[in-house]
Amino acid sequence: MKIRYFTTAVILFIYNLSGFAQVKELSQLVYTKQFTLLESALSVSKVSAGNKILYQAFLTNAFNQPAVSSRLVKKIFADKIAAKDDKLQFYLHRIAYDNYVKLNDYRSAHIGAEQLVKNYSSYFNAKELIDQKEENKIWSFLTDAPQQHVVKQASSIIPVKKDMAGLWNIPVQQQDSSYLFVFDTGANISTISATYA
DSSP states (O other), rough: HHHHHHHHHHHHHHHSSSSHHHHHHHHHHHHOOHHHHHHHHHOOOOHHHHHHHHHHHHHHTTTTTTHHHHHHHHHHHHOOOOOOHHHHHHHHHHHHHHHHHHOOOOHHHHHHHHHHHHHHHHGOOOOHHHHHHHHHHHHTTTTSSOOOOOOSOOOOOOOOEOOOOEEEEEEETTTTTEEEEEEEEOOOOOOOOOTTT
């Protein structure tokens, strides 16, 4: 109940601000990654159409719609819809880069990563900057690689059942033997015993 009152209060607060003040508050929601609040506040805001496109690009990126977000970012860059401050411009370039990565557009990811490091390095902390440079090494090697595509040729149904510990098990056939393997989507590593190998 407290969250509903807080959300309503934020939306009403933003609605009653001037256009410039609304942009500042909407930007703050981007910086703090409060995208659900941003979505609600944007729906009642009185900002310009260009600013609506700008914040919609952030929302679609946050809500895992990289193709839509990428189209909006390209429109923002083509129409020269300016982010009102350097920090927001940095965030805009960062979601453009993130969209390229999610869309497997390695050449654009490489270019975007280079722009981030060259033009916005002061907005990264030391560890983030190192990580960004390391990620860029990956994209530089993949610039000529074709985009990955998933081709689903048929549907398959794999029978699973829970064991006594509540873990999902999948039957695996190896030559004449059948084994139950634990299906764990959160596992960072997979192991099997020497007898299974």
